[in-house]
Amino acid sequence: MTRPKVIDAWIQPWTKEVVEGLPDRALHVFKQYGQASRLQDGISLEVMMEEMDAAQVDISLISGGPMVPMHLVLEAMERWPDRLRAVVWTDPTQTSIVRALADLEALVRNYPVCGFKMEAFALWRDPTDRVFYPLYAKCAELGIALQTQVGGTGPLYPSRTGQPLLIDEIALDFPELKIVCGHVGSPWVDEMIHVAWKHPNVFIDTSARLPKYFEPAFTKFLTSFGQDKCIYASDWPVLDFQRPLGQVDSLGLSPEVREKFLVSNAITAFGLDDLRA
Structure with a gap:
């Protein structure tokens, strides 16, 4: 496969099925981003891919989660296997920990999975909750990232x-x-920078954040001592594909740092070794 020029590390399906299943407390964020009218009827997978093409995003990591059904992720993967990689979710609070582990292993065995999505807030739990720890161990065993x-x-x-x-x-x-x-x-940006600096295997992605609003401390981290730790992402459809990508130029990145931010760091963090060519 040709080496990509842009990897978007966080998108999710946003079909009518997703919207109809969301609780009101989850929809609040789209009002805050001024996106409620665009998103309230859902967006088809076909339109998602058309918008990805228009923004010249080569590869996206598409994720499920507590509020995004996994079957939509798998459908998208099957239809566009050369453009998408999966970040999957299995819920230990709805079945059992053993079943969640088996489901995760099956997904990794049958699909090009590069990560496991954790949005602990949606379950009213901390990410350090004991129910999640076996899943983290399984991710490490399988060689996939925790996002x-x-x-x-x-x-x-x-x-x-x-x-x-x-x-x-x-x-x-x-x-x-x-x-x-x-x-x-x-x-808590300073805390996040410290944690990423401290731990060799901790990275930061910029999903749902426009570059023009990056905190100065994060921009400094991205352009200097954290240049190997920062990963581009949009969080489509919270932000569309084009708007954050179009603002990357405003950061004044060197060609080397820009390539790391848009491509190489995602390859490293998510184990996308087939994209290094």
Whole structure:
């Protein structure tokens, strides 16, 4: 496969089925982003891919989660296998931990899975909750990344679950596990930078954040001592594909740092070795 020029590390299906299954407290975030009218009727998978093409995004990591049914992720994977990689979710609180582990192993065996999505806030739990630890161990065993939300929650759920110091604990317990922390971590950006600097396998992705609003400390991290730790992502459809990508130029990145941010760091964190060519 030709080496991509842009990898978007966080998107999700947004069909009518997703919208109809969301609780009102989850829809709140789209009002805050001014996207409610665009998103309230859902967006087909076909339109998702058309928008991805229009923005010249080569590869996207498409994820399920507590509020996004996995069958939609798998359908998209089957239809566009050369453009999408899966970040999957299995719920130990709805079945059993043993069943969730078996389901995760089956997904990795049967699909090109590169990560496990954790949005602990949606379950009213911290990411350090004991029910998740066997899944983290399985991710490390299978060689897939943990991708999780950090920072304050846009949906009306407790924000404490997104504190970066919780990631510090997970990274200490699972030093082999690659952890990608989405949304940069505001209002705890300095904590997130410290945790990513401290742990070799902790990364930060910029999903749901426009470059023009990056905190100065994060921009400094991205352009200097954290240039190997920062990963581009949109969180489509919270942000569309084009808007955040179009603002990357405003960061004044060197060609080397720009390539790391848009491509190489995602390849490293998610084990996308076939895309290195």
